[in-house]
Amino acid sequence: MTGRPEDGSGFRLTVSHERVTLPNGRNVNLDVVRHPGASAVVPFVSDHDVLLIRQYRHATAGTILEIPAGKLDPGETPEACAIRELAEETGQRAQRLEKLGWIWTTPGFTDERIHLFAAFDLTPVPPQLDADEIIEVVRMSLDEALDRVWRGELTDAKSTVALMHAAHRLDRLR
Amino acid sequence: MTGRPEDGSGFRLTVSHERVTLPNGRNVNLDVVRHPGASAVVPFVSDHDVLLIRQYRHATAGTILEIPAGKLDPGETPEACAIRELAEETGQRAQRLEKLGWIWTTPGFTDERIHLFAAFDLTPVPPQLDADEIIEVVRMSLDEALDRVWRGELTDAKSTVALMHAAHRLDRLR
Numbered sequence: 001m002t003g004r005p006e007d008g009s010g011f012r013l014t015v016s017h018e019r020v021t022l023p024n025g026r027n028v029n030l031d032v033v034r035h036p037g038a039s040a041v042v043p044f045v046s047d048h049d050v051l052l053i054r055q056y057r058h059a060t061a062g063t064i065l066e067i068p069a070g071k072l073d074p075g076e077t078p079e080a081c082a083i084r085e086l087a088e089e090t091g092q093r094a095q096r097l098e099k100l101g102w103i104w105t106t107p108g109f110t111d112e113r114i115h116l117f118a119a120f121d122l123t124p125v126p127p128q129l130d131a132d133e134i135i136e137v138v139r140m141s142l143d144e145a146l147d148r149v150w151r152g153e154l155t156d157a158k159s160t161v162a163l164m165h166a167a168h169r170l171d172r173l174r
Numbered sequence: 175m176t177g178r179p180e181d182g183s184g185f186r187l188t189v190s191h192e193r194v195t196l197p198n199g200r201n202v203n204l205d206v207v208r209h210p211g212a213s214a215v216v217p218f219v220s221d222h223d224v225l226l227i228r229q230y231r232h233a234t235a236g237t238i239l240e241i242p243a244g245k246l247d248p249g250e251t252p253e254a255c256a257i258r259e260l261a262e263e264t265g266q267r268a269q270r271l272e273k274l275g276w277i278w279t280t281p282g283f284t285d286e287r288i289h290l291f292a293a294f295d296l297t298p299v300p301p302q303l304d305a306d307e308i309i310e311v312v313r314m315s316l317d318e319a320l321d322r323v324w325r326g327e328l329t330d331a332k333s334t335v336a337l338m339h340a341a342h343r344l345d346r347l348r
Binding site for chain 2: 030112158165
């Protein structure tokens, strides 16, 4: 991910303390994490195989299995962000991107939306990791990735939803 | 949801500014929203029909379609939270709860985990909404809910993942 302080520090969270008038007329105080949005990608390296990443996440106190993803830079389109993050994190440039949809990650306290894509026709480029990104690229079949969801071994929300969308419309995507 | 200030104000976000030593030895600053965790429930009112809620969310600037959910009270188990939130938001008490799994909602900046359940054998109780909850209960078939996911009309991450898990193992759940 880019758009970070020069010292390699992570995302500075912007919490907005807001006085809100609800549609029912009540006034309440609400804290919202205002977020620039993000893109996440299911990268297909063959008809059946995808690339996941095993990434260290401080918030989870360990490594978790995810699809490549990252925040939108200022002015960046979701498509450009998806292609950039995929290249940075996995060293693969996508020649073709297909929309899978988007999610609200956790609308109770943030306006973060993640745009979901499938990527095809990949060619190698040098990966570029940020100082706080510790990533191992893992290749497996889409079926194996889905099995890991069902077994509770792949628990990242954006990755789960993107893999489901990819599997649902795979015949039309390829 | 409960555990809120008396004036009906929403969740006070706790952002933790942390100096972190990563597994690669680098020191970075990371902001993390420390969250108590939450439960979310797919409530089955018949063999095929579920209850969703259409809820006003300030962060999304409008209403979105979700499954009933809410934060864990201090000391509360995920199961007790699921049963309480389902009753408060939909006026239905579950006699049977089945685990579907859990998700990291957005591990880049929060440790929030949502525990996912399916609920069965529902009996009516009085709903109890908080001051900032504006909720309409919507009954539809599980198939219709999934179609809304595929069409991009149901975009809440926890709801999407929980509905997929419920559909995947429905024969064993019922």
